[in-house]
Amino acid sequence: AQTVTQSQPEMSVQEAETVTLSCTYDTSESDYYLFWYKQPPSRQMILVIRQEAYKQQNATENRFSVNFQKAAKSFSLKISDSQLGDAAMYFCAYSPSEGSGGGADGLTFGKGTHLIIQP
Amino acid sequence: DGGITQSPKYLFRKEGQNVTLSCEQNLNHDAMYWYRQDPGQGLRLIYYSQIVNDFQKGDIAEGYSVSREKKESFPLTVTSAQKNPTAFYLCASTDGSLAKNIQYFGAGTRLSVL
Numbered sequence: 001a002q003t004v005t006q007s008q009p010e011m012s013v014q015e016a017e018t019v020t021l022s023c024t025y026d027t028s029e030s031d032y033y034l035f036w037y038k039q040p041p042s043r044q045m046i047l048v049i050r051q052e053a054y055k056q057q058n059a060t061e062n063r064f065s066v067n068f069q070k071a072a073k074s075f076s077l078k079i080s081d082s083q084l085g086d087a088a089m090y091f092c093a094y095s096p097s098e099g100s101g102g103g104a105d106g107l108t109f110g111k112g113t114h115l116i117i118q119p
Numbered sequence: 120d121g122g123i124t125q126s127p128k129y130l131f132r133k134e135g136q137n138v139t140l141s142c143e144q145n146l147n148h149d150a151m152y153w154y155r156q157d158p159g160q161g162l163r164l165i166y167y168s169q170i171v172n173d174f175q176k177g178d179i180a181e182g183y184s185v186s187r188e189k190k191e192s193f194p195l196t197v198t199s200a201q202k203n204p205t206a207f208y209l210c211a212s213t214d215g216s217l218a219k220n221i222q223y224f225g226a227g228t229r230l231s232v233l
Contacts, residue, residue, distance in 0.1 A: 004161070033220045043207060045162075045224035091161055095220045106152050106177055107222060109161030 002027045004094050006110035013082050014118050020067075021077045021113045023092030030054075031097040034068070034075045035107065040088040048090070051075065053097070079115075087117045121146045125210050125225035131233050132197065132204060140195045140228045142210035149214065151193040152222065155179060156207040165208075168193055197230065205232050 003026045013019035025034070036048040051059045051068050058066050063083075067076045079086055093107040123144045132138045144151065150169045154162035164177030168187040182201025187193055193212075197204045207229050211222040 106164040111161045
């Protein structure tokens with residue numbers, strides 16, 4: 001079974017600074033997807049960024065980027081120029097690809113990192 | 120607007136009572152999911168359905184039941200067999216293009232025991 005581990009229960013960063021959230025995962029598959037979701041106090045889950053394992057290039061979305069290390073099974077999220085609106089719980093998640101026999105079987109989530117933005 | 124609607128937002132259950140959480144989507148998505156979230160925990164998969172009239176158990180299906188009679192709807196029943204039902208419940212869906220694997224979530228239902 002796949003597992004996702006987020007070792008930082010809580011992180012704090014000054015506004016406008018850069019912060020990196022860590023995520024490691026365990027899988028025997030070679031093709032899969034990784035995600036970072038944001039859950040603000042409203043509890044609504046919002047997709048931040050998605051990475052396809054077969055792609056070498058790290059995904060980026062504006063101020064959000066990932067450092068995907070496939071061999072190390074590491075998938076960290078970097079938030080640049082942190083803003084007050086970035087304060088939330090951040091969840092790392094894994095999904096097998098359809099080529100691995102999965103793809104629509106649900107996501108496996110880490111326990112989350114609570115990100116605090118200090119003004 | 121297209122999206123996923125969960126109702127009610129808050130729900131209270133008495134001992135021995137079954138309660139049903141509603142999840143409706145107008146995104147024309149094939150697959151739908153139910154997750155449970157406890158404090159300090161990530162989301163755990165309860166049930167999922169890839170097509171109408173078919174569904175599979177997730178990691179924590181005991182004490183729950185679902186149905187998928189329509190593509191748009193995937194209600195979750197928390198039965199009296201679920202001894203610790205207090206949690207936040209999230210419904211999600213994904214489109215038929217499995218290459219995307221992106222799940223879209225509703226706003227959730229908070230269930231508490233009276």
